[in-house]
Amino acid sequence: MTESPPVNGLPIRTLAEVVENRAEGGGGFCLTLSVPGWPGALPGQFVMISAGACAAVERWDPLLPRPMAVYRGHRPAEAGGTTEVQILFKATGAGTRLLAETAPGQRVRMVGPLGVGFPPPGPDQRVCLVGGGTGTASLYEWALQCARTQPVSVLLGARRAQELVGLADFEALGVDLRCATEDGSRGTLGRVTALLEPLLAEAEPGELSLYVCGPTPMMRACSQMAVRSGVRCIVSLENNMACGFGVCLGCAVPMTEGGFSLVCRAGPIYDARDVDWAGLP
Amino acid sequence: MTESPPVNGLPIRTLAEVVENRAEGGGGFCLTLSVPGWPGALPGQFVMISAGACAAVERWDPLLPRPMAVYRGHRPAEAGGTTEVQILFKATGAGTRLLAETAPGQRVRMVGPLGVGFPPPGPDQRVCLVGGGTGTASLYEWALQCARTQPVSVLLGARRAQELVGLADFEALGVDLRCATEDGSRGTLGRVTALLEPLLAEAEPGELSLYVCGPTPMMRACSQMAVRSGVRCIVSLENNMACGFGVCLGCAVPMTEGGFSLVCRAGPIYDARDVDWAGLP
């Protein structure tokens, strides 16, 4: 399993106030939350968010909170203060559609930061981040941090241009940025794996660290390509979760070495070789 | 059981749009809905309303719609058009607190009009309407209609002045209006029954028709007073309901003559003598 620097703050449970909820096109939303006492997060950590649970009436449908990567804003709050934390999500199911409806001033219940952060690349390595769909949200802070010390390529994939979440923010980073869309509406026509292929082909083993977050089939494909090329591949898994802090055992992922690992606690960041991809639903 | 003029339109099931949701103080709200194809309602009829059920996500907690009197706006919609229908309610439980949160532009699910209307007074009778708390909402349109043809007294009771719902509208009717509050903050100190007593004492039997809507203990008390005075007393019951149109049998009220009556279909309007008040919860 991957090592990572220690979490720099214990998770908190709080009511976060919605500062802004911006529709990004393609069903995507960027939610800015004001979080009292935010302890800060490592790039790659996530929060559990319940939308609509703490309006005037407690409503238990939907019941469970949803895991969401901390997109931007991992700085801890000053003593007694608040930090703005951003979440990028797509309104697909019950939880995210409710989240899409929350308006500034409303509050959402939140637990976090949870999970471990990304393990650092080797000091001389190039870094390549591959994001698919909302998986991209996990990568922004990491791209920002890596870009300070090493060359970074970011490959983003989505079905169509509008669904390339956070594109403007990644563009502003000034890193090597390439896109692939399945309808060709932006960048290369096809999947993001098509962008990865030449990059891996060029790379010497050991020269590159790959960080991937997106739909399972995409992560599986990237992982196989990386293994073939002998390149280290780190993935951020997106399992269903009930608690997010290691008590329900609902997020278990099968491991190559046998047994299961809890994505919410040992993950969501894994070395791709440690994950038994065949056992993933 | 009471006779009443025939319902002037079959009930509809529709999504009504919130035009305005005005906090009235004391936890009361006046909700204005734009209802497509509204068939019109008789004074005393009600609607079933589900708040929050038809946002982006169907949520089944709370599950059941809530019965609410049509406060104002019983005119049918023009062909293809909409009518504004007003509801007066107090945010107490889950359903009404959700209703209190709905904002203009949102839609609520609605079925109605349901139940029967108030039976008319005798041609030469004086009319006295007694409203307690949100029960007052059932009486406004009836006061308006009766005031066209006969002398009307309206007695309103609440815990405190702010909770006298719809007071301004009743004042604008120009009828004989008297209030009682339990804290004396408006009108007589005490219960509305204290206002009713002298009125009944003065009245010759047969000269007065009494219409009462409010909490069960208040209706029970008014009914007993009216029976003692030989005055006809019509009540509008506020039982819990699941469907509102006669199929769940959940709203049954025990009858003096034995058996039960469905408040949503045979009621909510009853001659007080027909109701077995001892059997009401």
Add this chain to the structure above:
Amino acid sequence: MSGPVETAVEFAGIPLRNPVLTASGTFGYGSEFGPFLDLRRIGGFVGKSLTLEPRFGNPPPRIAESPAGMLNAISIENIGVDAFLEEKLPALPEGVVVIASCFGTDPDDYARLAARLSDSPRVSGVEINASCPHVKSGGIEFGQDPELLKDLVRRVREHVSGPLIVKLSPNVTRIAPMAEVCQEAGADGITLINAIQSMEVDVETRRPVLANVLGGLSGPAIRPIALRMVWQASRAVDIPICGVGGIASAEDAVKFLLCGATAIQVGTINYVNPMAAGEIADGILAYAQRHGFSRVADLTGALELDRAPVS
């Protein structure tokens, strides 16, 4: 696939326009839904459970609300079989499929009632309510004891030649043996589940909310339990199954079909949305179309299992 989809199914020998029925006790005697729903848009309806004589129900309060559910303790209040046959049935439009539900305190009651109902040409089938969770005697006792149930179904079967359906109680340790005895005793179909025995308390008055103390839980809350029982029953018997319990959408209905139900019943949601049954019928058709099924009937049992299931 865009060809026309055949929506008709046959349940317990009754041809239905589509698999959507409405559940006993949630649809009155049919006519109440006139303003909201053309009954010919759905497969048919099951009437409120009838007894030989008209019957009053429990005192109020009879209903309560719970998370994603409701409790009821109505207790088979009904107009009696005579009024149903003489007043309610003739008032229904032509072409509406009526399944009559019957309830009794002993097998003789059930048999006489079922025979009378079954004799009516307007009744397409009879459903035995062997599962009312809040009546002092009768109903649930039959639904909880396989021997009593078998005896009951056999007795009714002797008197009824038309389609005979047994509605089972969910308040049992294992549903499969209950389904099996129905099949052995000659039932043509099984409906499940009825409401689940439950209780709710008012903490302010410190009293049970229902005057009857106990009531039956229904609505979306119970759907996963109902679905499990339908799946277990459908693996145990060959006679067709009608799935009921918390169905609120076409997707919910499809889940029951995939788990082995031939038809489904819409219950509590009728109160929330009196047009629900029609919308669900349309939605099942749309689902079949979208997923390339040429017949809705092919959805029945089309669940795919990766592994040997744990029953």
Add this chain to the structure above:
Amino acid sequence: MSGPVETAVEFAGIPLRNPVLTASGTFGYGSEFGPFLDLRRIGGFVGKSLTLEPRFGNPPPRIAESPAGMLNAISIENIGVDAFLEEKLPALPEGVVVIASCFGTDPDDYARLAARLSDSPRVSGVEINASCPHVKSGGIEFGQDPELLKDLVRRVREHVSGPLIVKLSPNVTRIAPMAEVCQEAGADGITLINAIQSMEVDVETRRPVLANVLGGLSGPAIRPIALRMVWQASRAVDIPICGVGGIASAEDAVKFLLCGATAIQVGTINYVNPMAAGEIADGILAYAQRHGFSRVADLTGALELDRAPVS
């Protein structure tokens, strides 16, 4: 009344600071809640069910969501009794009441496990999980058959002198006889209910959502069912009862106490709000204060019935 309220209760011989425990499988081994909740604010916690050897659970997906509920098919994944005793227990702060849950496939397993746990001075009591709804063998079988259950409890009782609690399955026709055999076999208390056997289907893939097909339903959806069973069991036995199932607020907890529970357990809601148990403990105190109870223990069984209840 504004005097101080005594919150302490005794459950199955275990003195508790207040009646709020947390449910097995929803609270890990206790330490996971460190960041959210001082465990000394609540009565205690029940650990994840343990087996003699460490054990992996079912393959994913293991959880699904349903209206006001969730399904799980974790299947007793746990670190084993040794790791619990050696690593988890010593890490807990002083003064935290620990009830250990144990699970086995035969009475011998249970007895050995319970004896080892009971011997630890840090374990205040042992809860026998005789009711896991999604393990191929063991667990639920005991919880569904009164004879097997009686034998199981008796065997464990022989090996355990400390407080012994039996956690019952809701998947039974009648709960009272199950409670009675526990009492006869010498249990000191009963916990109910465990999750209710359920199923959920993904209509897009046409597969069960859970890899295990069946899972257990928990959360607010099941609360009225749990409440009913607690009430029925409390009328059948004299040993104390711990109520669990869908408790999400102090009012919910009070309902269980009124229906006869001596203590309660907070389960699924811990996932939604990891501070819930503490808030519920505070809320029960506030309720007792508001309603003039000088001892929280007096809430137990304080339900008022107007009429002869229907059981």
